[in-house]
Amino acid sequence: MKPILAKLAGNGEKKGTLYLLKRLMMENARDYLWHYAFAFALMGVVAATTAASAWIIKDVINKIFIERNSGMVWAIALSVIGIYLVKGLASYGQDMMLARIGNNIVARNQKRIYRHILNHGLEFFQNTPMGDLSTRMSYNAQAARDVLDLVITSFGRDATSLVSLIAVMLVQDPVLSIGAFLIMPPAVIGVSKLVKRVRKVARSEFQGLAEIVTIVQETSLGIRIIKAFGLEGRMQKAMNKAVEDVERRSNKMVALNARTSPLMETLGGFAVAGVIMYGGWAVIHLNKDPGSFFSFITALLLAYEPAKRLARLQVQLESGLIGVRMLYELLDRKPTLVEAPDATELICNQGLVRFDNVRFGYGRGPVINDLTLDFPAGKVSALVGPSGAGKSTILALIERFYDPKRGRVLIDGQDIKDVTFVSLRQDIALVTQDTFLFQGSVRDNILTGRPGATEQEVIDAAIAANAHEFIVEMQGGYDANVGEGGGRLSGGQRQRVAIARAMLRDAKVLLLDEATSALDSMSESKVQEALQRLMKGRTTIVIAHRLSTVRDADVIHVLDKGRLVQSGSHAQLLAEGGLYSHLHALQFREAADNVADEAAAQEGRKATSIASVA
Numbered sequence: 001m002k003p004i005l006a007k008l009a010g011n012g013e014k015k016g017t018l019y020l021l022k023r024l025m026m027e028n029a030r031d032y033l034w035h036y037a038f039a040f041a042l043m044g045v046v047a048a049t050t051a052a053s054a055w056i057i058k059d060v061i062n063k064i065f066i067e068r069n070s071g072m073v074w075a076i077a078l079s080v081i082g083i084y085l086v087k088g089l090a091s092y093g094q095d096m097m098l099a100r101i102g103n104n105i106v107a108r109n110q111k112r113i114y115r116h117i118l119n120h121g122l123e124f125f126q127n128t129p130m131g132d133l134s135t136r137m138s139y140n141a142q143a144a145r146d147v148l149d150l151v152i153t154s155f156g157r158d159a160t161s162l163v164s165l166i167a168v169m170l171v172q173d174p175v176l177s178i179g180a181f182l183i184m185p186p187a188v189i190g191v192s193k194l195v196k197r198v199r200k201v202a203r204s205e206f207q208g209l210a211e212i213v214t215i216v217q218e219t220s221l222g223i224r225i226i227k228a229f230g231l232e233g234r235m236q237k238a239m240n241k242a243v244e245d246v247e248r249r250s251n252k253m254v255a256l257n258a259r260t261s262p263l264m265e266t267l268g269g270f271a272v273a274g275v276i277m278y279g280g281w282a283v284i285h286l287n288k289d290p291g292s293f294f295s296f297i298t299a300l301l302l303a304y305e306p307a308k309r310l311a312r313l314q315v316q317l318e319s320g321l322i323g324v325r326m327l328y329e330l331l332d333r334k335p336t337l338v339e340a341p342d343a344t345e346l347i348c349n350q351g352l353v354r355f356d357n358v359r360f361g362y363g364r365g366p367v368i369n370d371l372t373l374d375f376p377a378g379k380v381s382a383l384v385g386p387s388g389a390g391k392s393t394i395l396a397l398i399e400r401f402y403d404p405k406r407g408r409v410l411i412d413g414q415d416i417k418d419v420t421f422v423s424l425r426q427d428i429a430l431v432t433q434d435t436f437l438f439q440g441s442v443r444d445n446i447l448t449g450r451p452g453a454t455e456q457e458v459i460d461a462a463i464a465a466n467a468h469e470f471i472v473e474m475q476g477g478y479d480a481n482v483g484e485g486g487g488r489l490s491g492g493q494r495q496r497v498a499i500a501r502a503m504l505r506d507a508k509v510l511l512l513d514e515a516t517s518a519l520d521s522m523s524e525s526k527v528q529e530a531l532q533r534l535m536k537g538r539t540t541i542v543i544a545h546r547l548s549t550v551r552d553a554d555v556i557h558v559l560d561k562g563r564l565v566q567s568g569s570h571a572q573l574l575a576e577g578g579l580y581s582h583l584h585a586l587q588f589r590e591a592a593d594n595v596a597d598e599a600a601a602q603e604g605r606k607a608t609s610i611a612s613v614a
């Protein structure tokens, strides 16, 4: 996982902060212009009331404490209540507004990421760890919102508050104001030094989070193997390491963020001390009006918080922008497999599948080698060959999960590259060994074959698939939940639901990948019977390791290292000799060994029972 993440983050790095901010604004913020304008107006009110609360201190000191004007007590007290009431309401409105926009931005980005992911081909999913994708869905979508919030509140609230408070300070005492601003340059230099380190830590924090999600997902998917092989300790160790990594990085991040505080506090302390020394001296020796001095001090103290947040802005922006960089890195990755711009609907009347000089490989070497082969319409063609010969790859090419590097795959004379994905896949039904069912009812799972089918059609499909009987016996019948991945059904039941799904699809081309090899003989005969019904009248291409299951095929193609080495009927191929008869002999010997083992076991059982009777 690490090299991929490093690559992603590395690519993202090229994009500058300004580019990212501009793009983020254009793609997310421009639709909310009026909402933002309203939020800005409210922030302006917050800034103005903050300045007013500093300004009024002058009257508090001069009119109440020095002039002892009792009439002003009520007037000033009421004004203060009014100022804070307006400030409170404006703050509330601004927070609500930003939260609503923010939540909407997260939701919109999550939908966008998912839509984008769905458009990718199999290659993308094989090369991108699940943890990476799910962490991006939550973390990166949130990062977009955080960065926008940060920019908006920094400029809308903090910067305007700061400007209005500085205005109060300048009016009350220009000389003191300049003194206070002298602390600015050291603060800026100090903060910018932290930014680079923050960038690095934020990225590795994300990698750690993705690792945690990956381990959890692997645990859930592989729990049987983990338990069976006693891998709990190993998994726990991996998880502990990932969690501790994230903890360490989070602590580092907090430390870097917090480092801006001592910097600002110390510099702030110098500024306040300087102001008190000069201001006190001016009031005592130059007879300066104390109201202005206190008003100035109040404005300075109020300016301190927004100034601190603005000083921290760059640090926080950098950590948020790591997420945004990764978001765009993902969204900018173009799907490698795309529909032709002028793609037409596939017209599949016969269902003849043809490989015309096809060459294909996943990476370095070719896996399918210049293959020219017909799968006749309405007939059963079997693919056999040693492991890794390329059988599953042929099915994947027919589904157009990958494009050939050379040559064409044709269905009824049309190159599948020229037709729409929807029309192509509508005419193909796939039943695989590792049947996948969606969490939900049995009915919904069968309906994925053809959404919109009637209840009767669903039941008919289930009957034909030998599934109806066990479905009605389940609690809830067709409404029964199959559990995650279909885990509440047995392997054979899952297969039959998958066959019902394929029945309902009623596609011309049927692809069967080792559909029955994992089942016991009772289950297998039910599935086999259902498959026979499903195969009727369709172009069926079946992969089976066990030659017994392909004996009845109309034609058998024998593959070796991506090349077609033999074709013919079972009898022809046996008579011909070569790889097929070799594979057949191997399996025959295996079967004979199994029978012998079973007989020996039975003998053993008999002997034990005789011994125990004796």
Ligand SMILES: Nc1ncnc2c1ncn2[C@@H]1O[C@H](COP(=O)(O)OP(=O)(O)OP(=O)(O)O)[C@@H](O)[C@H]1O
Pocket: 126, 362, 363, 367, 385, 386, 387, 388, 389, 390, 391, 392, 393, 394
């Ligand atoms: N996604 C993939 N990425 C890279 N290589 C792959 C991928 N899928 C398959 N291969 C490789 O391609 C070759 C053919 O694989 P394929 O699954 O088509 O063989 P197969 O004949 O179906 O094998 P088996 O009978 O064991 O399932 C193998 O060498 C395999 O390692």
